[in-house]
Amino acid sequence: MSEERYLTFALTKGRLAEQTMELLGKLGVTCREMNDKHTRKLIFVNEERKLKFFLAKGPDVPTYVEYGAADLGVVGKDTIMEENRRVYEVLDLGFGRCRMCVCGPEHAEELLKHHERIRVASKYPGIAKDYFYNKKHQTVDIIKLNGSVELGPLVGLSDVIVDIVETGSTLHENGLRVLEEICPLSARIIVNQVSMQMETTRIRELISALKNGGLI
Numbered sequence: 001m002s003e004e005r006y007l008t009f010a011l012t013k014g015r016l017a018e019q020t021m022e023l024l025g026k027l028g029v030t031c032r033e034m035n036d037k038h039t040r041k042l043i044f045v046n047e048e049r050k051l052k053f054f055l056a057k058g059p060d061v062p063t064y065v066e067y068g069a070a071d072l073g074v075v076g077k078d079t080i081m082e083e084n085r086r087v088y089e090v091l092d093l094g095f096g097r098c099r100m101c102v103c104g105p106e107h108a109e110e111l112l113k114h115h116e117r118i119r120v121a122s123k124y125p126g127i128a129k130d131y132f133y134n135k136k137h138q139t140v141d142i143i144k145l146n147g148s149v150e151l152g153p154l155v156g157l158s159d160v161i162v163d164i165v166e167t168g169s170t171l172h173e174n175g176l177r178v179l180e181e182i183c184p185l186s187a188r189i190i191v192n193q194v195s196m197q198m199e200t201t202r203i204r205e206l207i208s209a210l211k212n213g214g215l216i
């Protein structure tokens with residue numbers, strides 16, 4: 001019988017990776033070397049289950065999965081939408097819940113209502129473009145930022161922003177509010193399209209264990 005090959009997971013560094021490993025731990029899959037906070041290792045192996053894990057920046061996770069460098073990935077829905085890669089999205093893990101919203105000062109509500117040609121700052125220009133052009137049929141100017149996007153309307157760079165809202169405290173502390181909700185977000189499992197065909201049984205078992213609990 002041919003030897004079972006490793007299934008490789010690309011995990012989004014930080015909270016999503018920690019929550020994924022916590023969930024897998026409950027299903028009996030552990031990876032001791034990953035718990036060492038000081039390690040500089042990049043790839044972690046669970047020999048018993050023939051699983052490999054590596055940590056990557058969120059936007060790179062769908063890239064690794066599309067090219068087959070990872071069979072599976074754990075990444076936020078926001079990143080899946082923005083990167084628009086050819087991968088299967090197979091499971092909502094239910095954690096990392098937040099919302100993608102159009103936010104700004106109260107007076108920007110009027111600009112939105114009247115379909116004015118406004119400036120929209122975002123770390124997610126693809127999502128912002130799709131929302132304003134395809135869903136709202138509103139022509140806007142989109143400005144790409146790389147973080148602290150709430151600054152946009154505060155310093156006069158943009159009228160509104162398209163950004164993630166979790167607790168709402170960043171908006172609140174800066175005198176901004178949610179003006180429109182685009183969609184709910186959470187962590188998802190994505191799968192490489194070829195791996196899904198070649199390793200159907202193992203991947204399906206893994207997904208159903210993650211969905212329903214139970215040992216893998």
Ligand code: PRP
Nearest residue numbers: 147148149163164165166167168169170
């Ligand atoms: C995210 C997001 C908001 C904030 C929302 O930023 O872009 O700024 O969190 O969270 P809240 O609703 O709980 O306040 P992040 O902390 O990832 O950093 P960034 O601004 O550099 O993107």
